[in-house]
Amino acid sequence: xxxxxxxxxxxxxxxxxxxxxxxxxxxxxxxxxxxxxxxxxxxxxxxxxxxxxxxxxxxxxxxxxxxxxxxxxxxxxxxxxxxxxxxxxxxxxxxxxxxxxxxxxxxxxxxxxxxxxxxxxxxxxxxxxxxxxxxxxxxxxxxxxxxxxxxxxxxxxxxxxxxxxxxxxxxxxxxxxxxxxxxxxxxxxxxxxxxxxxxxxxxxxxxxxxxxxxxxxxxxxxxxxxxxxxxxxxxxxxxxxxxxxxxxx
Amino acid sequence: xxxxxxxxxxxxxxxxxxxxxxxxxxxxxxxxxxxxxxxxxxxxxxxxxxxxxxxxxxxxxxxxxxxxxxxxxxxxxxxxxxxxxxxxxxxxxxxxxxxxxxxxxxxxxxxxxxxxxxxxxxxxxxxxxxxxxxxxxxxxxxxxxxxxxxxxxxxxxxxxxxxxxxxxxxxxxxxxxxxxxxxxxxxxxxxxxxxxxxxxxxxxxxxxxxxxxxxxxxxxxxxxxxxxxxxxxxxxxxxxxxxxxxxxxxxxxxxxxxxxxxxxxxxxxxxxxxxxxxxxxxxxxxxxxxxxxxxxxxxxxxxxxxxxxxxxxxxxxxxxxxxxxxxxxxxxxxxxxxxxxxxxxxxxxxxxxxxxxxxxxx
Numbered sequence: 001x002x003x004x005x006x007x008x009x010x011x012x013x014x015x016x017x018x019x020x021x022x023x024x025x026x027x028x029x030x031x032x033x034x035x036x037x038x039x040x041x042x043x044x045x046x047x048x049x050x051x052x053x054x055x056x057x058x059x060x061x062x063x064x065x066x067x068x069x070x071x072x073x074x075x076x077x078x079x080x081x082x083x084x085x086x087x088x089x090x091x092x093x094x095x096x097x098x099x100x101x102x103x104x105x106x107x108x109x110x111x112x113x114x115x116x117x118x119x120x121x122x123x124x125x126x127x128x129x130x131x132x133x134x135x136x137x138x139x140x141x142x143x144x145x146x147x148x149x150x151x152x153x154x155x156x157x158x159x160x161x162x163x164x165x166x167x168x169x170x171x172x173x174x175x176x177x178x179x180x181x182x183x184x185x186x187x188x189x190x191x192x193x194x195x196x197x198x199x200x201x202x203x204x205x206x207x208x209x210x211x212x213x214x215x216x217x218x219x220x221x222x223x224x225x226x227x228x229x230x231x232x233x234x235x236x237x238x239x240x241x242x243x244x245x246x247x248x249x
Numbered sequence: 250x251x252x253x254x255x256x257x258x259x260x261x262x263x264x265x266x267x268x269x270x271x272x273x274x275x276x277x278x279x280x281x282x283x284x285x286x287x288x289x290x291x292x293x294x295x296x297x298x299x300x301x302x303x304x305x306x307x308x309x310x311x312x313x314x315x316x317x318x319x320x321x322x323x324x325x326x327x328x329x330x331x332x333x334x335x336x337x338x339x340x341x342x343x344x345x346x347x348x349x350x351x352x353x354x355x356x357x358x359x360x361x362x363x364x365x366x367x368x369x370x371x372x373x374x375x376x377x378x379x380x381x382x383x384x385x386x387x388x389x390x391x392x393x394x395x396x397x398x399x400x401x402x403x404x405x406x407x408x409x410x411x412x413x414x415x416x417x418x419x420x421x422x423x424x425x426x427x428x429x430x431x432x433x434x435x436x437x438x439x440x441x442x443x444x445x446x447x448x449x450x451x452x453x454x455x456x457x458x459x460x461x462x463x464x465x466x467x468x469x470x471x472x473x474x475x476x477x478x479x480x481x482x483x484x485x486x487x488x489x490x491x492x493x494x495x496x497x498x499x500x501x502x503x504x505x506x507x508x509x510x511x512x513x514x515x516x517x518x519x520x521x522x523x524x525x526x527x528x529x530x531x532x533x534x535x536x537x538x539x540x541x542x543x544x545x546x547x548x549x550x551x552x553x554x555x556x557x558x559x560x561x562x563x564x565x566x567x568x569x570x571x572x573x574x575x576x577x578x579x580x581x582x583x584x585x586x587x588x589x590x591x592x593x594x595x596x597x598x599x600x601x602x603x604x605x606x607x608x609x610x611x
Contacts, residue, residue, distance in 0.1 A: 052553065054552075054553060054554060056554070056580055056581055057581055057582070058582070059579075059581075059582040060582070078325070080291065080293050081293075081582070081583060081610060083291065083322070090424070090425075091425075091449075093449075093452075098406070098407065100376070100407070100410070101376060101378055101406075101407040101409075101410065102375070102376045102377055102378045103378040103407065104378070105381075106449075106454050106473060106480075107480065108452070108475040108480070114516055114524065115522075115524070115550075115553065119553070120522075164518070216522060218522065219522075219552070222553070238327075240421070240424060242424060243421060243423075243424035243425070244421070244424065244425055244426075244427060244447075245367075245369070245419070245421040245424075245427060249327075249330075249357075249359075249369070
C-alpha cells in the first residue's frame with residue numbers, strides 16, 4: 001500500500017513537472033524569461049552589418065561584437081566611415097570611443113536611448129543589459145500563427161515613463177522562444193515601429209535572430225536592417241577585452 | 250568656417266616641395282601597383298568644396314575653398330597600428346600652392362611586460378584628449394583649456410582636433426583605470442613631459458594629471474558624472490611657477506594660479522525619432538571673475554540624416570558675442586551638404602560669414 005502511494009505521488013509530481021513546461025502553461029513572465037535566455041550566452045562573437053534605409057538610399061556599417069553573459073559587451077565598428085569607433089558596456093555604464101579625437105566618453109541615463117549611427121537601434125538596444133522586466137509588465141494576449149508556426153502574443157506595458165515606447169506587442173515562437181515580430185506604440189496608441197525577424201539561426205541549444213528588419217511606421221521608406229553574418233557562441237575571448245584599454249586601442 | 254580661416258592657416262605645417270613631390274609619386278605608385286599590402290591597408294579620402302562669403306567692417310569678400318584629405322591606416326592588428334593622414338586646403342584668394350599639412354602620422358604598438366601586463370606606446374603626431382570638455386577643458390594640459398582658437402564651429406562632432414608630436418606610454422591598471430605618460434618634443438625648447446591617471450569610481454570618472462611646461466608646472470583634476478539624466482563634468486588646472494620665490498609671492502595659490510571649467514550635457518527625446526542635444530560649458534579664472542566665458546550649444550536632430558546646430562560664445566564682461574548656426578544634411582552615405590552662418594561682435598567691430606557647400610568621403 002505504501003509503495004503504491006509513493007508511486008502515485010511520483011507519477012503526479014512528474015506529470016506536474018512536465019505540465020509546468022508545456023507551452024500552454026507558461027506565464028507571460030516565463031515566456032519573456034526564456035526568450036531572453038536564448039539571447040544570452042556565456043560568450044559570443046558576432047560579425048554583422050547594419051543597413052539604414054531612407055528615401056535617398058541606404059547606408060551600411062559593419063561591426064564585430066563581443067559579449068559575456070548579459071553584463072559585458074564590446075562593439076567595434078569595422079566599416080570605413082566608422083572604423084575604430086567602439087562601444088563598451090560594463091558595470092551599468094556605457095563608454096564610447098572616437099579614434100580621431102582619442103576621446104573616451106561615458107554615457108549614462110537618458111543618453112543610452114540615443115540612436116546608434118542614426119539607425120532605429122539605440123545604444124541600449126544594441127548592447128542590452130537591462131532585462132525587459134525592469135521596465136515593462138507583461139500579459140499573455142493569446143496565440144497566433146506566423147509563417148506556419150505557433151506564436152505567443154504578449155502585451156508589454158511600461159512601468160514608468162523612462163522608456164522609449166510605452167506599449168509594445170511581442171510575437172514569440174512557441175517552440176523555440178525566439179522573437180518573430182514586435183510592434184512599438186506611442187502612448188496614444190499610434191504605431192511607431194515594427195520589428196520583424198526575417199531569419200533565425202540555431203547553434204547548439206540556442207535559437208537566435210540572424211536577420212532583423214526594423215521599419216519606421218511614421219516615415220515611408222525608412223528603416224534599419226541588422227544582419228548577423230557570423231556568430232560564434234561560447235567562444236574563447238581575449239583576456240581583459242572588456243576594458244578601457246581595449247576600447248581605446 | 251570663414252571666421253576660422255585665419256586660424257586654419259596658423260595650424261598649417263608647410264611641406265617642402267621636394268619631399269611633397271616624392272610623397273605624391275609614392276602614392277601614385279601604390280595605386281598603380283596594387284599588392285597584398287595595399288589590399289590590407291585602409292585608404293579613405295574626403296573632399297570638400299565650399300563657397301565663402303564674409304563681411305568685416307563693410308568690406309565684403311567672396312571666395313571658394315576646397316579641402317581634401319587622404320587617410321592611410323594599417324590593417325587591423327592586435328599589436329601594431331600605423332596611420333598617415335594628409336590634408337590640403339586651397340582657396341581662390343590665394344594663387345600660391347595649396348596648403349598641405351600632416352595632422353596625423355604615428356605608430357602605436359602594444360608590448361608585453363612579463364606574463365600579465367601589456368603596455369602601449371604611441372610615437373609620432375597624434376592627439377591626446379586629457380580631461381573632458383568640447384570647447385573649454387581646464388584639464389587639457391597639452392592643448393590648453395581654451396579651444397576658441399582652434400575649434401571648428403561647423404562640426405557635428407568634436408569641435409577641437411589639435412594634434413602634436415608626441416611619445417606616449419599607456420599602462421592599464423585594471424579594466425577601468427590607466428596611467429599614461431607623455432613626452433612632447435618642442436623645437437629649441439626643453440620638451441614638455443607629464444602623466445595622467447584615469448579611474449572610474451562608481452558613477453564618477455576621475456582624472457588627475459601633471460605636465461612640466463618650462464618654466465611652469467601644471468596640474469589638473471577633472472570629474473565626470475551624471476545627475477538627473479544629464480552628464481556633468483568639471484575640471485580645474487593649477488599653474489605653478491618654477492621658482493619657489495614666485496610661488497610665495499602669490500596671494501592665494503588656488504585663486505591666482507588656477508583656471509576652472511565646467512559643463513553640462515543632456516539629450517532630450519522630442520519624438521520617437523527626434524532628439525535635441527544640449528550643452529553648456531563655462532570657463533573662468535578665479536582671480537578675475539570678468540574672464541567668465543560661456544558656451545551654449547543646441548543640436549536638433551529632426552531625423553536620422555539632418556543636424557541643425559546653434560552655438561554661441563559669450564563674454565559677459567565686455568559684451569563680446571559670437572553666434573553660429575547651420576545645418577549638415579547627410580544625403581547619401583559619405584556625402585554631406587553643409588550651410589553655416591556666423592556673426593561676431595568684438596571690440597565694437599562686427600563681422601558676418603556664410604559658408605556652404607558639399608563634402609564627400611569615400
